[in-house]
Amino acid sequence: MIKLQNVNKSYRLDNEIIFYALKNINIRIEAGEFCSIMGPSGSGKSTLMHIIGLLDKPSSGKVFLDNQEISNLEDDEISRLRNEFTGFVFQQFNLIPKLTVLENIILPAFYCRKSLSFEPKEKALELLRRFGLEEKKNSYPNKLSGGQQQRVAIARALIMNPRLILADEPTGNIDSRSGREVMKLIDDLNHKEKITVILVTHDLDIAKHAKRTIKIKDGQII
Amino acid sequence: MINLAIVFKEGLADFSRNKLRTFLTSLGILIGVFAVVILMALGLGLKKYISDQFESLGNNTIFLVPGRILSGGGFSGSASSFTGTFDNKDVDKLKRIDNVVSTAPLTLKSANAQGTIDEEFIDVMFSSEAIQDLMGFEVDVGRFFDKTDLTKRAKVIVSGPKIAEKLFGGNQEAIGKKIRIEDVRFTIIGVIKSKGGGGFGGFDYDNYMFGPYTTGYIFNPEKKFFRIAVKTKGEQYVSQVKEDIKQEFLKRYDEENFSIVEPTELMSAVNSIFNIFNLVLVAIAAVSLVVGGIGIMNIMYVTVSDRTKEVGIRRALGAQKSDIMYQFLTESVLLSFVGGFLGLALAYVAVFFISRYFPAYIDLVTVAISLSVSSFIGITFGVFPARKAANLEPVEAMRYE
Numbered sequence: 001m002i003k004l005q006n007v008n009k010s011y012r013l014d015n016e017i018i019f020y021a022l023k024n025i026n027i028r029i030e031a032g033e034f035c036s037i038m039g040p041s042g043s044g045k046s047t048l049m050h051i052i053g054l055l056d057k058p059s060s061g062k063v064f065l066d067n068q069e070i071s072n073l074e075d076d077e078i079s080r081l082r083n084e085f086t087g088f089v090f091q092q093f094n095l096i097p098k099l100t101v102l103e104n105i106i107l108p109a110f111y112c113r114k115s116l117s118f119e120p121k122e123k124a125l126e127l128l129r130r131f132g133l134e135e136k137k138n139s140y141p142n143k144l145s146g147g148q149q150q151r152v153a154i155a156r157a158l159i160m161n162p163r164l165i166l167a168d169e170p171t172g173n174i175d176s177r178s179g180r181e182v183m184k185l186i187d188d189l190n191h192k193e194k195i196t197v198i199l200v201t202h203d204l205d206i207a208k209h210a211k212r213t214i215k216i217k218d219g220q221i222i
Numbered sequence: 223m224i225n226l227a228i229v230f231k232e233g234l235a236d237f238s239r240n241k242l243r244t245f246l247t248s249l250g251i252l253i254g255v256f257a258v259v260i261l262m263a264l265g266l267g268l269k270k271y272i273s274d275q276f277e278s279l280g281n282n283t284i285f286l287v288p289g290r291i292l293s294g295g296g297f298s299g300s301a302s303s304f305t306g307t308f309d310n311k312d313v314d315k316l317k318r319i320d321n322v323v324s325t326a327p328l329t330l331k332s333a334n335a336q337g338t339i340d341e342e343f344i345d346v347m348f349s350s351e352a353i354q355d356l357m358g359f360e361v362d363v364g365r366f367f368d369k370t371d372l373t374k375r376a377k378v379i380v381s382g383p384k385i386a387e388k389l390f391g392g393n394q395e396a397i398g399k400k401i402r403i404e405d406v407r408f409t410i411i412g413v414i415k416s417k418g419g420g421g422f423g424g425f426d427y428d429n430y431m432f433g434p435y436t437t438g439y440i441f442n443p444e445k446k447f448f449r450i451a452v453k454t455k456g457e458q459y460v461s462q463v464k465e466d467i468k469q470e471f472l473k474r475y476d477e478e479n480f481s482i483v484e485p486t487e488l489m490s491a492v493n494s495i496f497n498i499f500n501l502v503l504v505a506i507a508a509v510s511l512v513v514g515g516i517g518i519m520n521i522m523y524v525t526v527s528d529r530t531k532e533v534g535i536r537r538a539l540g541a542q543k544s545d546i547m548y549q550f551l552t553e554s555v556l557l558s559f560v561g562g563f564l565g566l567a568l569a570y571v572a573v574f575f576i577s578r579y580f581p582a583y584i585d586l587v588t589v590a591i592s593l594s595v596s597s598f599i600g601i602t603f604g605v606f607p608a609r610k611a612a613n614l615e616p617v618e619a620m621r622y623e
Contacts, residue, residue: 050617053538055616055617075542076544079537079540079543080542082537082538082539083540084540088539096532099232111536111540156539
């Protein structure tokens, strides 16, 4: 489903390459896989995640989603893929503070150009029920605990029925008990709903949830 | 497409979090719109005031005036010439022209007059009885002078209400009183109702007195008139009558020595002058709107950099560049529209008070212009900050704290 071919990411200063964040990366991830990307900080794992998540473009090499090369795509088309194909879960939750829990979850649906097969509000309420946050629907994110915020963020990632969940250190900013709850949710998404999950972490215990671990160091797969 | 309601909600939430900033930014537009609307209201009021003055003359009346009064749409120097040129022969000629209903020659006499309670320097207009109909005078007390008074050269006079008040203390009090103008004693036989007006070159009839022109020959031994008013049968005859008069008068006078003036024509000339005057004032006020727009642009740049991370999050969730652009543009339009709306509201209040002293008013066009101009400013000055936000790189934006 996802294929990276000879992907490099370098940063230049005055036309001279000063730093390689990623060097010659080749990865293939199949649909339904639960895969973790592990590495110490500064290893390039976040850059890799941004490239897989279509938030960033490689300096060279090719990225395929469902055998479609994405470097030729227009910005609007890439936005559409982020909207419909991928659901993001961030370490910092990245909820929008001035929107309520419910509005935050619905937000991706507002950016969708095609007609949806579901009613976004109903779907959001259903997700909130499932995550035990129904009574928080009209609260603002700053009134929620870290664990609750992360569950809202997961609900937001799921609203568009994505085929891929990209989770970047999802337990990094929450206590261990909430962390376990969050990981349980992510496990369920892969096991029960067959959503492809890519988990970026530096924590071995978290990485163990995945069936496959891709280790990265100094921008290279080891 | 992103829901407008939620964009509004977010914009308003942002405004309420930065109340002072929002208020100060809107203030620029508020002042600009206020100034433009007030000036437009005053301009409209002035126009109405002038047209009311001319309207009382009716649209089937023509004036003969010595010299050239109108040239190329404006006034010329000899416009206010009060020297008599025309005589009774001219009046007779005018009477013979087809479709002329009545004619009224005019002469003016200014003199000191002694009343029962005060002494005033007054203007007396000597004319025929037709002047009552021509000017639309209504008698309040007593009667207007008539044909008999003209043939008898009766020493009778009709007073405007203001001068009657000043000299005798009221309309009733003035009736039957004698008034001495130079060495001639006149009897006041009537007082007309107030016509209002005055100023801007128009006559303030309330301050005039009116007498038979035949009696006026006492002060006017050459029997010359400085103006002749001609009433036609109806509006549709005005141009033909004008042409006939012109042909007749060219036999006797040079083209430069007389003018045939329609009040409506005069009014449009006056209006065109005030229109230009008003346009210049409004243009100056509009400069403050541009300054207000720059204020909005400045604050929108601040907003964009404040919310860089938020833009990154939205892009990650699938927002297209146009969605981001649309969101920030909506906010800048809202900001400027609110300023415009408040400016308009404030101008309404101000005009309400001004209108007690001057017929200023705000019409629908002014409302439409001020609201659409303030929205337009929001778009024009919001587009650059909004484009900056839309073009942020998602990864860079998300890293921003």
